[in-house]
Amino acid sequence: MHNLNFRPKAFLFDLNGTMINDMEYHTLAWYSIMTEDLGTALDYASVKKEMYGKNHEVLERVFGKDRFSPAEIERLSADKEKRYQAGYLPHLALIDGLDNFLERAKAAQIPMAIGSAAIPFNIDFVVDGLNIRHYLSAIVSADDVHTSKPDPETFLKAAEALGITPADCLVFEDAPKGVESALHAGMRCMVLTTTHTTEEFENYPNILGYIADYNDAKLNTLF
Known part of the structure; x- marks a missing residue:
């Protein structure tokens, strides 16, 4: 100490x-988007390792800088935050x-x-x-x-x-x-x-x- x-x-x-204590809900939101919407084979632990920085930085670390247009990044980011808030709201404390x-x-x-x-x-x-x-x-x-x-x-x-x-x-x-x-x-x-x-x-x-x-x-x- x-x-x-x-x-x-x-x-x-x-x-x-x-x-x-909400990081699980951020990870779950990204995991849903990356696996269900974007079709990646990442497991939950791999997604959790990327849970820092801005949303576009998360996407760039996982998919590379040229995968998404600015408009696509904005849409994916907005969708992720909506999923996060919907999932975490009952537990907000x-x-x-x-x-x-x-x-x-x-x-x-x-x-x-x-x-x-x-x-x-x-x-x-x-x-x-x-x-x-x-x-x-x-x-x-x-x-x-x-x-x-x-x-x-x-x-x-x-x-x-x-x-x-x-x-x-x-x-x-x-x-x-x-x-x-x-x-x-x-x-x-x-x-x-x-x-x-x-x-x-x-x-x-x-x-x-x-x-x-x-x-x-x-x-x-x-x-």
Whole structure:
């Protein structure tokens, strides 16, 4: 376990798998499109490995850059998000303990932001569906950056929007690419073990610790 004597001045949250436990529904939506609509022979595990970055990046990694026209990518992306939202809506909920953690951070006057590769359509679905927008001072989405994680742009823009030095920010992430993004941004991370095993993060020196949810007592050291 890494040193927990860190008092962050801001909290930056990835969204999917970090504030909500929904990555299965993103994967199922893509799996449906890739196997049923596009006729690939990919298994679920292979699709899951590609679940990071913007939608067009997912399609390009799987099918190559020249497979789809911009119009086809837009149509496939829209269809994927509709399937994701329809599948996840009955289960829409914050990860356990996050409601209290957000209240505690607000009371401590620690500014918070979302830094996500999700599109605004999905961020709004979550933020407004769970009524947590009032906790957030900034939201950086896929539409706000040129380069997705593991590039640091997402988290650097979130820190800039909050007016906080990157080194004073703590990122909450669930994916290795997100932790790598925070590392490149000069930020420390707390990892949610909702999507990946701890062994998948062993090469990242910026991790403070691992939590299954926001009821973990080690979060008490952050205030």
